[in-house]
Amino acid sequence: MKHSIFFPRRFGALVLALACTGGVGAAQAQEGYPSHPITIVVGYSAGGANDILARILASKMSDILKQSVIVENKPGISSIVGATYVARAKPDGYTLLMGASGPISFNPALYKSLPYSPDKDLAPISQVGIFPLVLLTQAANKQTATLEGLKAYSKAHPDKSNYSASSASFQLMTELFKKQTGTQFVHIPYKGSMNSINAVGTGDATMTLVDIGPATVGVKGGRVRALAVTSARRAPYLPDVPTMKELGIDMDVQLWSGLFAPAGTPPAVIQKLARTVHDAIQAPDVRKRIAALSITPTSDTPAEFAALIAKEIPMWKRVAREAGVKPN
Template sequence: MTLIPERGLRALALAAGLLAATCAHADDTYPSKPITIVVGYSTGGANDLLARVVAEKMSTLLKQPVIVENKPGAGSIIGANFVAKAKPDGYTLLMGASGPISFNPSLYKKLPYDPQKDLTPVSLVGTFPLVLLTQKSNPDTGSLPALAAYAKGHPGKSNYSASSASFQLITELFKRRTDTQFEYIPYKGSYESVMAVSTGDATMTLADSGPAMQGISGGRVRPLAVTSPSRTGFLPDTPTMKELGIDMNVELWSGLFVPAGTPPAVVRKLEATMKTIMDDADVRKRVEGMSITPVSSTSKAFAARIAEEIPLWQKVAADAGIQPN
């Protein structure tokens, strides 16, 4: 055993004290200037709207302006990479989503950022299930068992619409869990995917909650199931996949991130701030109005969720023969 001289022990104690004081100081003084929340999507989408709700409340709580800056493009890679490369001081945040964080490692050979190494999760903000939709006027697809039977009885003719590779991956998981085959038809956006089902151009789709609710309210598509672990407030009469005997629990999410290397005290302060924000009754009402479930989480729990999701989607992609770009 090596003994440390008394002088060395005093130096170590002093260094530890200085580090603790620095962390405490960072927590006390942060923030001292405006904060920017980067959104990797265009204005008007779910992530953008969530960021603006959060920014408004965060500005009040932290007593500093909080600005939302949209950096869309390349499947949100541009926005995520911008924050990953930003100074890790807590003044550049990312309103991230499951697509660029959990799905992209399965879809791209080489991302300009590593979702787990270059970004630190702060807190979840909202989760939203996918809704399994079929054409309301089609009597052959009025339930999940009927849809499965229809697909097995019409090989090569049953198909699904999806607006991105992320939704393709989720539907590939659905196909495996239900032992069915549906041909993939790509569409430009989620609303277009829902419209394809409403007109009968696609047999089914798994749509995120906003476009799904718009299609349901139009009266031309029917919800068969949701992919969340429990029923949702906006579709209380629609069963979960689990209730129907399908082992499929998938929720898309939005959440707040900072660049890796951000001081732990700053991360803790933002984490606590997000809990206060997402517990606020007005915030919850506004988020629920978007057909999104408002949530918060610890940084550690959020990181653990991402660590589970990335290998899941990598396996689904490999099993489906989907080659990364």
């Protein structure tokens, strides 16, 4: 004799509800985000521009989200340590990366292998600041007082033409400049931007492409001359200096810093963070503090940021390959 088991309707509804608990819980978790402190990891030492930028943003994000946002420094190996830490973190929106062009767009061109994939392991949220580089030559050298003069000097004195660069990012930017101008300059490595600028001021280096913050100090000191900036528009901090494009050089590139989450972070969390960054960047006090770093405050959508990175990674790989820069 067969027996049939009867389940009341209300029991069936309960089973259905229990089956959906996971999805409802996830949705509620996203709606309640953030429920505890967020950490922004910086892959550089404290006190640098990227670190200061992260702390400015974190302070305003705390105000907007009504939750603590902490900055934690994890410096080492071209920001590889910090980027890897975030790439391997739980994708819940509570561990973020203040990433710069270096670890995202340049490292793939400079390292044979990385413990993280910039375009697969990290989810772009928004840019935070952008800054062009400025081309400097020695103020006392009249032969290199103009871009055309610098190009002519390089062709006339290939054995004396060189450039100082304190990072791989600046090196690759200069290699792109060489390609676009048909010039030849030998790379001389230096420890920092000010060291690179001082080398040009003393005549130990013919030129350098550096970030605008320290460059303005050198220009005001009268030892170096600013010839051009690499952005599409003139930099507000050096309004009298023309762009490369104004001088006939097809070079529109800038360095940037932006916020990332581990890949797999819920889209709703990514979008909330992107809106938060946008609102933070629009605040007058934030814009003023970022501008004081000679960085232009900016924000964009996750899709726009991802498109920029997708364009830059193969471009810098090509520049490195054509310049003969061997990956480490």
